[in-house]
Amino acid sequence: xxxxxxxxxxxxxxxxxxxxxxxxxxxxxxxxxxxxxxxxxxxxxxxxxxxxxxxxxxxxxxxxxxxxxxxxxxxxxxxxxxxxxxxxxxxxxxxxxxxxxxxxxxxxxxxxxxxxxxxxxxxxxxxxxxxxxxxxxxxxxxxxxxxxxxxxxxxxxxxxxxxxxxxxxxxxxxxxxxxxxxxxxxxxxxxxxxxxxxxxxxxxxxxxxxxxxxxxxxx
Amino acid sequence: xxxxxxxxxxxxxxxxxxxxxxxxxxxxxxxxxxxxxxxxxxxxxxxxxxxxxxxxxxxxxxxxxxxxxxxxxxxxxxxxxxxxxxxxxxxxxxxxxxxxxxxxxxxxxxxxxxxxxxxxxxxxxxxxxxxxxxxxxxxxxxxxxxxxxxxxxxxxxxxxxxxxxxxxxxxxxxxxxxxxxxxxxxxxxxxxxxxxxxxxxxxxxxxxxxxxxxxxxxxxxxxxxxxxxxxxxxxxxxxxxxxxxxxxxxxxxxxxxxxxxxxxxxxxxxxxxxxxxxxxxxxxxxxxxxxxxxxxxxxxxxxxxxxxxxxxxxxxxxxxxxxxxxxxxxxxxxxxxxxxxx
Numbered sequence: 292x293x294x295x296x297x298x299x300x301x302x303x304x305x306x307x308x309x310x311x312x313x314x315x316x317x318x319x320x321x322x323x324x325x326x327x328x329x330x331x332x333x334x335x336x337x338x339x340x341x342x343x344x345x346x347x348x349x350x351x352x353x354x355x356x357x358x359x360x361x362x363x364x365x366x367x368x369x370x371x372x373x374x375x376x377x378x379x380x381x382x383x384x385x386x387x388x389x390x391x392x393x394x395x396x397x398x399x400x401x402x403x404x405x406x407x408x409x410x411x412x413x414x415x416x417x418x419x420x421x422x423x424x425x426x427x428x429x430x431x432x433x434x435x436x437x438x439x440x441x442x443x444x445x446x447x448x449x450x451x452x453x454x455x456x457x458x459x460x461x462x463x464x465x466x467x468x469x470x471x472x473x474x475x476x477x478x479x480x481x482x483x484x485x486x487x488x489x490x491x492x493x494x495x496x497x498x499x500x501x502x503x504x505x506x507x508x509x510x
Numbered sequence: 511x512x513x514x515x516x517x518x519x520x521x522x523x524x525x526x527x528x529x530x531x532x533x534x535x536x537x538x539x540x541x542x543x544x545x546x547x548x549x550x551x552x553x554x555x556x557x558x559x560x561x562x563x564x565x566x567x568x569x570x571x572x573x574x575x576x577x578x579x580x581x582x583x584x585x586x587x588x589x590x591x592x593x594x595x596x597x598x599x600x601x602x603x604x605x606x607x608x609x610x611x612x613x614x615x616x617x618x619x620x621x622x623x624x625x626x627x628x629x630x631x632x633x634x635x636x637x638x639x640x641x642x643x644x645x646x647x648x649x650x651x652x653x654x655x656x657x658x659x660x661x662x663x664x665x666x667x668x669x670x671x672x673x674x675x676x677x678x679x680x681x682x683x684x685x686x687x688x689x690x691x692x693x694x695x696x697x698x699x700x701x702x703x704x705x706x707x708x709x710x711x712x713x714x715x716x717x718x719x720x721x722x723x724x725x726x727x728x729x730x731x732x733x734x735x736x737x738x739x740x741x742x743x744x745x746x747x748x749x750x751x752x753x754x755x756x757x758x759x760x761x762x763x764x765x766x767x768x769x770x771x772x773x774x775x776x777x778x779x780x781x782x783x784x785x786x787x788x789x790x791x792x793x794x795x796x797x798x799x800x801x802x803x804x805x806x807x808x809x810x811x812x813x814x815x816x817x818x819x820x821x822x823x824x825x826x827x828x829x830x831x832x833x834x835x836x837x838x839x840x841x842x843x844x845x846x847x848x849x850x851x852x
Contacts, residue, residue, distance in 0.1 A: 355584065499563060
């Protein structure tokens with residue numbers, strides 16, 4: 292039996308961090324163009340985090356824009372370091388505010404989100420052969436539904452570490468918790484997702500066949 | 511009881527792998543020894559093997575999960591850069607109106623500080639006035655024993671105390687009354703002679719006819735100086751003990767009010783008889799009105815000055831805070847302008 296790692300090796304820290312820092316320092320002095328360059332660089336990351344946390348694209352877009360406006364307003368209070376975790380932290384807090392205002396507690400809520408699959412969304416998936424596409428398409432739909440059902444904090448950890456591929460230390464910075472707590476939330480979130488996926492025989496079969504096909508590829 | 515290492519390893523390899531271990535295995539963060547044990551266990555345990563493989567597939571699915579692309583790139587416009595994120599609440603607006611440039615929490619803190627200051631200041635002021643008010647009764651208390659001692663000393667000449675007190679109370683008024691009464695009474699040294707006359711007349715029946723004119727005049731004087739009577743109720747109270755004496759003496763004015771009774775007591779004192787015994791109690795009691803009047807007058811002026819000072823202080827503090835707030839607003843204005851121009 293061949294053991295393989297599912298996750299890539301821990302991604303290196305953002306190579307453009309220095310440039311980010313220069314831009315945010317310029318923005319703190321009132322340079323709006325510099326700030327808009329930062330927006331362009333991190334917009335996708337912030338938007339996807341908001342989308343995973345809130346579930347709908349319109350809400351995610353609003354939260355993302357609010358986050359950037361907050362970042363602009365608070366640019367002067369940026370204390371140095373990496374800009375991406377700082378921006379994602381602002382976005383996370385914005386999402387928690389939205390969740391609170393919608394009456395759902397950010398922690399421990401197992402209420403399913405009404406996860407809307409909007410056909411107009413532009414998703415970025417690698418185009419694969421039709422059979423495989425159907426298979427992963429179903430699995431991906433199943434995964435989205437399961438993601439909506441795990442607690443927000445675990446979803447945040449899974450989103451940051453597995454979906455966005457942030458190093459654990461950066462995720463800890465975003466979530467303002469210790470490395471051990473990030474690991475714990477990540478592991479519990481993954482395990483809960485797996486349990487939700489294998490709860491139905493079809494889902495279990497989907498997962499196992501996906502694993503078999505990817506292990507064949509790796510061999 | 512110790513277990514041989516080989517058996518312990520075997521026992522451990524039989525235990526199911528935890529979710530944390532499986533996750534570590536997926537992430538490749540286990541130590542080589544732990545990986546070896548996990549491999550051994552997974553080869554033997556179908557249940558853990560399926561848990562591992564499904565977890566692996568879940569993480570793989572997460573890594574290739576779909577993502578959204580921004581429908582249109584967001585750029586912060588100068589207008590958005592200028593606008594605040596939220597409209598200020600009415601509390602903020604109110605505090606901005608009260609104390610410009612100072613956020614609500616600081617304004618609230620300032621308000622609490624001013625409240626505490628005012629409470630402390632009012633406490634000081636009322637404490638001062640309390641002590642000044644207490645000064646009056648203290649003098650009275652000092653004076654009372656002398657007044658009470660007079661009837662105690664002379665049971666027979668009980669009425670002496672009453673006129674003497676009256677004289678002392680209406681000291682200034684008596685002067686004026688004597689001056690007003692003209693030649694009928696001796697114009698000078700009115701208090702002394704009256705006291706002495708009262709002491710003289712204690713055994714005799716009081717000549718009502720002779721006193722009539724005086725009664726009216728002194729009553730008028732008592733009316734002319736109502737402020738003195740009203741301002742010093744303790745004095746009226748202190749004169750009440752003496753009321754028993756006149757009433758028991760001759761029933762001179764059984765239906766009259768205490769003040770009238772007292773004035774009537776003074777009436778039978780023809781001024782010409784003044785020289786007989788000038789020494790009695792009047793000097794001992796006489797000082798009492800003056801200190802009382804002085805202390806009460808001082809207390810009132812101190813309070814008024816204190817309040818005025820405190821009001822001025824509050825005004826200065828408010829002006830200072832307003833100035834501070836406006837300065838801050840002016841300081842913060844240029845960066846906003848430069849932001850918008852940039």
